[in-house]
Amino acid sequence: MSSTVEPGLDVLDTLLGIAPGSNLHQVRHARAKVVSATQGSHELFFDPQLPDNLSLVERLLVAYYACRLTPQVLLADHYLEQLQAQDVDPAVIALIDAGSIETLDDPRLLAILDFTRTLIVSPVEGDRTALQRLQAAGLSSAEIVVLGQLIAFLSYQVRLAAGLGALSALGEVKS
Numbered sequence: 001m002s003s004t005v006e007p008g009l010d011v012l013d014t015l016l017g018i019a020p021g022s023n024l025h026q027v028r029h030a031r032a033k034v035v036s037a038t039q040g041s042h043e044l045f046f047d048p049q050l051p052d053n054l055s056l057v058e059r060l061l062v063a064y065y066a067c068r069l070t071p072q073v074l075l076a077d078h079y080l081e082q083l084q085a086q087d088v089d090p091a092v093i094a095l096i097d098a099g100s101i102e103t104l105d106d107p108r109l110l111a112i113l114d115f116t117r118t119l120i121v122s123p124v125e126g127d128r129t130a131l132q133r134l135q136a137a138g139l140s141s142a143e144i145v146v147l148g149q150l151i152a153f154l155s156y157q158v159r160l161a162a163g164l165g166a167l168s169a170l171g172e173v174k175s
Contacts, residue, residue: 011078012039012160016165045059045150053142054143058112060086061083061109063075066155110137111136112139112147118130119152134147
């Protein structure tokens with residue numbers, strides 16, 4: 001299944017096949033403000049024009065890695081497709097897939113992905129020392145803030161996708 005999502009469409013509705021008018025769609029869209037904010041956050045975090053911050057490729061690698069760690073295959077596939085469209089080095093993706101990010105040649109990317117793993121797997125360890133490692137790798141304060149926010153958003157997005165997927169699999173969503 002291709003994870004391509006056309007611009008202007010809701011990522012989770014598209015990836016999960018939530019059809020307008022379905023019971024699951026009605027449940028998900030009962031609070032339009034939440035759906036809009038979720039999609040808006042996604043669009044903001046993956047805007048190629050996000051000024052003075054992490055590159056789009058770095059943000060997509062964070063998203064892919066976070067989804068692999070969780071694991072959330074549907075979203076991981078979506079972010080992998082986005083990475084492939086950016087012509088990301090397949091060797092970097094292979095290291096992520098193998099769980100071998102420690103062997104990355106790029107100290108900045110290693111620090112970013114290590115922090116991602118920390119916040120996804122053991123968030124209590126996302127302390128001052130973890131932040132200092134990001135600074136030592138050359139990340140600005142603004143980049144560190146966006147990185148933390150991105151990882152928090154991805155954690156939410158993954159859980160939302162899992163919950164919606166579970167409801168869809170049950171096929172018992174009542175409006």
